[in-house]
Amino acid sequence: IMPKMHIDKSIEINAPVDQVWNKIADYHHWKTWSPWLIMDPDAQVDIDSDGKSYSWKGERVGAGEMKVTDEKVNERIDMDLTFLTPYKSHAKVWFEFSGSNGKTKLHWFMDSKMPFFLFWMTKTMTALVGMDYDRGLTMLKDLVETGSVPCELEEEGQMDFPGCDYVGIRREASVSELGPVMEKDIDTVKKWMKNSGLSPSYSPFCQYHKWDLKKGRTQYTLGYPLAQLPSEVPSDFVTGTIPSTKVYSIKLTGPYRYIGNAWSLGQTLMRSKVFKGSKNIHPFESYTNNPEDTPENELVTRIMFPLR
Secondary structure (H helix, E strand, O other): OOOEEEEEEEEEEOOOHHHHHHHHHOHHHHHHHOOOHHHOOOOEEEEOOOOOEEEEEEOOOEEEEEEEEEEEOOOEEEEEEEEEEOOOEEEEEEEEEEEEOOEEEEEEEEEEEOOHHHHHHHHHHHHHHHHHHHHHHHHHHHHHHHOOOOOEEEEEEEEEEOOEEEEEEEEEEEHHHHHHHHHHHHHHHHHHHHHHOOOOOOOOEEEEEEEEOOOOEEEEEEEEEEOOOOOOOOOOOEEEEEOOEEEEEEEEEOOHHHHHHHHHHHHHHHHOOOOOEOOOOOOEEEEOOOOOOOOHHHOEEEEEEEEO
16 A cells, blocks of 8 residues: 655735636746756756646756646635656645635645655655745745736855854744744843843854754754853843854745745755765754844844754
């Protein structure tokens, strides 16, 4: 029996159903919001003139093809998805639409079977593809509502990280609540530093220690680098060091809600052996500018992958 994978992700889009439908039913629009093609802009993409089938081939996204098999306008689209590389598999994909008061509730489904030799990865792959779907729906929402996807990824490549001592907060949180919880941690540390007369030596960071994709949880440390660590910190704070090391940097310019695109690109590059990640130093995000006084489309976040 081949291990089965089922995915159901949804989002509410502030636009009428027909506007959402048009961006999905015609594959000519997919390159703008595809969670996979954004990681491989040089991939070869061939789209039929009617926009109802397309194929792709790229070094990072592999090769495959997709075609529309059935449509009920503004209600449902059914598709066949075939992966040719890195391994052959087939999936049924469909979208369901429902509209109310000028808004659209969109569901994106997939039913597939994993190759038998990968049975042990079924739950992990379901979580990973589910995260891909979430990334795609986020970009689709922006595309429909604003006409663009303000996400720019840049591979800055290998560079030197000078290392730092830091003070911060370590905790575990669900991925869904990560943003608000992290904002609260940032505010807590900033207030303490201000009251203590301390100034960070450079940008704050968030280092991720462990991911549980099946449960959707992560352990992280939110830290501020300091030139000299204080002798005492609050009991719920931590201090530590990120050592000097070489890193591979992925730069995201745009809203933080697109950070998953940068992480997925980095993980894809690591799986492709573009670089070898360190087993001893965990990867971390570095926040270049302040969201309180920077337009979100100009925010810069770097993900640093320490190298072996």
